[in-house]
Amino acid sequence: MMDTPTPPNLDTRMPASSPAGQGASHAADAPALLDVRNLSVSFGGKEVVSGLSFSIAAGEKVALVGESGSGKTVSALSLLRLLQDAQVSGNAIFQGPQGAVDLLALSDAGLRSVRGSDISMIFQEPMTALNPLFTVGDQIAEVLELKLGLDKSAARQRCVELLAATGIPEPERRATAFAHQLSGGQRQRAMIAMALACRPRLLLADEPTTALDVTLRGQILDLLADLQRQHGMAVLMITHDLNLVRRFADRVLVMENGLLVEQGPVSKVFEKPQHAYTRQLIDSKPVRDVLEPPDQGKQPPLLQADNLRISYRTPLPGLRGWFGHGEFVAVKAASFAIAPATTLGVIGESGSGKSTLALAALGLLPFIGKLSINEKYWTGKHNIDKELRKLIQVVFQDPFSSLSPRLTVEEIVGEGLQVHQPELSKAERRQRVELALTEVGLGETLFPGLLTRYPHEFSGGQRQRLAIARALIVQPRLLILDEPTSALDVTIQKQVLELLQRLQKEHGLSYLLITHDVDVIRAMAHQVLVMKDGMVLESGPTAQVLDQPKHPYTAALAQAAVENSLENQGT
Amino acid sequence: MSSASLSPSQRAWQRFRRNRLGYWSLLIFCTLFILSLGAELISNDKPLLARYQGQWYFPIAQNVPETEFGGDFQTPTDYLDPFIQKQFQQADNFAWYPINPYHHSTINYFAKEPNPSGPSSDNWLGTDDRGRDVAARLLYGFRISVLFALALTCIGVLLGVLTGALQGFFGGKTDLWFQRFIEIWGSMPELYLLIIFSAMFDPSVALLLILLSLFGWMGLSDYVRAEFLRNRQLDYVRAARAMGLSNWQIIWRHILPNSLTPVVTFLPFRMSAAILALTSLDFLGLGVPPGTPSLGELLAQGKNNIDAWWISLSTFGVLVVSLLLLTFMGDALRDALDPRKADR
Numbered sequence: 001m002m003d004t005p006t007p008p009n010l011d012t013r014m015p016a017s018s019p020a021g022q023g024a025s026h027a028a029d030a031p032a033l034l035d036v037r038n039l040s041v042s043f044g045g046k047e048v049v050s051g052l053s054f055s056i057a058a059g060e061k062v063a064l065v066g067e068s069g070s071g072k073t074v075s076a077l078s079l080l081r082l083l084q085d086a087q088v089s090g091n092a093i094f095q096g097p098q099g100a101v102d103l104l105a106l107s108d109a110g111l112r113s114v115r116g117s118d119i120s121m122i123f124q125e126p127m128t129a130l131n132p133l134f135t136v137g138d139q140i141a142e143v144l145e146l147k148l149g150l151d152k153s154a155a156r157q158r159c160v161e162l163l164a165a166t167g168i169p170e171p172e173r174r175a176t177a178f179a180h181q182l183s184g185g186q187r188q189r190a191m192i193a194m195a196l197a198c199r200p201r202l203l204l205a206d207e208p209t210t211a212l213d214v215t216l217r218g219q220i221l222d223l224l225a226d227l228q229r230q231h232g233m234a235v236l237m238i239t240h241d242l243n244l245v246r247r248f249a250d251r252v253l254v255m256e257n258g259l260l261v262e263q264g265p266v267s268k269v270f271e272k273p274q275h276a277y278t279r280q281l282i283d284s285k286p287v288r289d290v291l292e293p294p295d296q297g298k299q300p301p302l303l304q305a306d307n308l309r310i311s312y313r314t315p316l317p318g319l320r321g322w323f324g325h326g327e328f329v330a331v332k333a334a335s336f337a338i339a340p341a342t343t344l345g346v347i348g349e350s351g352s353g354k355s356t357l358a359l360a361a362l363g364l365l366p367f368i369g370k371l372s373i374n375e376k377y378w379t380g381k382h383n384i385d386k387e388l389r390k391l392i393q394v395v396f397q398d399p400f401s402s403l404s405p406r407l408t409v410e411e412i413v414g415e416g417l418q419v420h421q422p423e424l425s426k427a428e429r430r431q432r433v434e435l436a437l438t439e440v441g442l443g444e445t446l447f448p449g450l451l452t453r454y455p456h457e458f459s460g461g462q463r464q465r466l467a468i469a470r471a472l473i474v475q476p477r478l479l480i481l482d483e484p485t486s487a488l489d490v491t492i493q494k495q496v497l498e499l500l501q502r503l504q505k506e507h508g509l510s511y512l513l514i515t516h517d518v519d520v521i522r523a524m525a526h527q528v529l530v531m532k533d534g535m536v537l538e539s540g541p542t543a544q545v546l547d548q549p550k551h552p553y554t555a556a557l558a559q560a561a562v563e564n565s566l567e568n569q570g571t
Numbered sequence: 572m573s574s575a576s577l578s579p580s581q582r583a584w585q586r587f588r589r590n591r592l593g594y595w596s597l598l599i600f601c602t603l604f605i606l607s608l609g610a611e612l613i614s615n616d617k618p619l620l621a622r623y624q625g626q627w628y629f630p631i632a633q634n635v636p637e638t639e640f641g642g643d644f645q646t647p648t649d650y651l652d653p654f655i656q657k658q659f660q661q662a663d664n665f666a667w668y669p670i671n672p673y674h675h676s677t678i679n680y681f682a683k684e685p686n687p688s689g690p691s692s693d694n695w696l697g698t699d700d701r702g703r704d705v706a707a708r709l710l711y712g713f714r715i716s717v718l719f720a721l722a723l724t725c726i727g728v729l730l731g732v733l734t735g736a737l738q739g740f741f742g743g744k745t746d747l748w749f750q751r752f753i754e755i756w757g758s759m760p761e762l763y764l765l766i767i768f769s770a771m772f773d774p775s776v777a778l779l780l781i782l783l784s785l786f787g788w789m790g791l792s793d794y795v796r797a798e799f800l801r802n803r804q805l806d807y808v809r810a811a812r813a814m815g816l817s818n819w820q821i822i823w824r825h826i827l828p829n830s831l832t833p834v835v836t837f838l839p840f841r842m843s844a845a846i847l848a849l850t851s852l853d854f855l856g857l858g859v860p861p862g863t864p865s866l867g868e869l870l871a872q873g874k875n876n877i878d879a880w881w882i883s884l885s886t887f888g889v890l891v892v893s894l895l896l897l898t899f900m901g902d903a904l905r906d907a908l909d910p911r912k913a914d915r
Binding site: 359362363364382385386389390392393394396397398401402403404405406407408415416419420449452453454456457467470471474 | 576577805806807812813815816818824
């Protein structure tokens, strides 16, 4: 765990303890720092943002919330005119150091002087936002030299101070590191240091924590809040995560399909949402609705794993690589069991080995140890394994890569039948496909000509339903769900989880549910397995593990979720 | 919602059609190619249909001795002979000649000027240095070039896709050894091998096809391999594996259709490269056997008879037009298959 050290006071321009954010939102006497009027953005004649108007006062924390495709990122990018081939209209009056300017009508040179020094930006994925060919220090120093005219040694020293202020340990050493040598959290801290290098008046943060692991999100958010207070700058945070909004923002703007549907102080919007869409967003936390298995322990487990060890070969550097290879152990000594009609949740961060575990359970990766499904074992022989494949099916995370783009819905969903029940006639197969599709809530009434459609015609949530139908058609007993909802918007996520809960009740399915989201685990799982760095830290019934965690890591995971729900009750 | 759903390839075709330059290039090229397939009906020294003393003849399909038309010898009729032509002009005899009354091998013995003779009403594009009609040779040469290019492209694509698919799908050791083999094979001096082989064997189109195919598959193989490596770890392939599909089914149904974009994109460019390869080998005299009509041989003649501008200029024109059409098609195809260009 990384504690945020109290950063040295970097700011000389502003008093350190200005109560920013409190009174700022109703400071009617001074003009707003940024006043956006009637902003519209369209691509090739298609309008994605229409008539957006809002203002941000100096030192205010504003959150822009919406689902993917609602136009929130496009709106922010268009303020700095970072969008190519977009037609932008409207005004964005910014109170710069030299007086008010309209960002949308500024000359290119004028805009360049605003970018980075008065308004700066943090992106979602720091790995791609940092240049891989320069050290982090060079990139921060470049901003300082360009914008503030510092000389090389001064820039370097300032850069180390900035990195220290973001709580990166050993800032002198990290300044000489490349982006890939830092961890995800450190990279985002470096991005923040770079964005704050010239003490901007406004910071645009585009999903700054989405690419990070759960336990890091809170830390980065606290860091942003700390720095915001010190610098007295305004922050426009773009996010889809309402928990972040509650924790961070003073005021919230809700966008749907390019329109601003609601805005107001956070507490008011969350307490009394006016717009139906806002209510839907707030109610999107998944609800637990599963049957408790009647008598655990009596039934033999459907899947039993003992001491699983899964490793990958890695190349060795230098001459040794010619004669051998290294080994990366992705999963060490994992043991678990799944009873019929129950869900085992596996929770962990990226790189904890949870997806590897899923692939091994599917018999797609070689492993050492014992793994039996319905008292049968993977053999590696295609004809023998075919029987097992009927019992165990999978739904993957990314709904866009999990369906072959060149096959029709009928071909995709019906494929399992061709393999496992080749004796079915074409008409029988079509009937079964239609049945499976109805079961996941897709039907002819919703989509005329559903069977002959191609995946690109469906949204993310619908594609995930197709993937579930494909898995269900062979009537499996165990479904492996590898982050089934984490690529989906919150409202869609809730619908898909409800579908999975219903299917479990109706068919007595067992799930192996892999996720990083404590809320999903709470809603779905009977048993839970906590993984970190390939190790199983803790396992047991969900309520017990999450409410009385034995391991500090589990406690940290549960803590993040508890904080949110406590605040939920508080507001 | 429209009633019919379009598959990705149908959408790509629609994008292709929207590119007018490429689409018209395709139409023109196909028309030229189909016309050249019927070259015997367009440019031939035998009449399509003849009537002599109340009897019907199909000289293009049957071999008629000269004695039938009042000649002296039992030899096949030379229909360009002024005597024979005079016979057909009598009474109600007639002979219906093709538009260009010369075959690519016909030597015009009755030319008014010495060979090579310039363009005239007899020989529209003149004759070459042996008195053969340049227009006829261009038509037949174009046909051979395109047929050769098609065959070479087909073989190259088949070999390239097969080897690329094997390497990309199985990866690991298979991939490693195949890559080393390609490195060794690719470093062989192709041109010198061709020269040596053309000295060892009788030159023929088939030999050329085999020799060029031996080296032509490697570039494509690398692209297909890369596509397979990318696609095989996508979730839909994992899902197909989890479903219990065999390797062959996974390759055929799932990976191959999604890996063909570079193959299709390169088709016109491979065609034009093949045409160029055949032309340059013929130009060097390493290509098709003597007497075969070919663009490269015509270019060589143009070089040897620099005064006979009609030979080099017309051949050059045909080459440029066909390569240009192929390039336009290729550009349009590349745009149509570019995943970054969404259809508007």
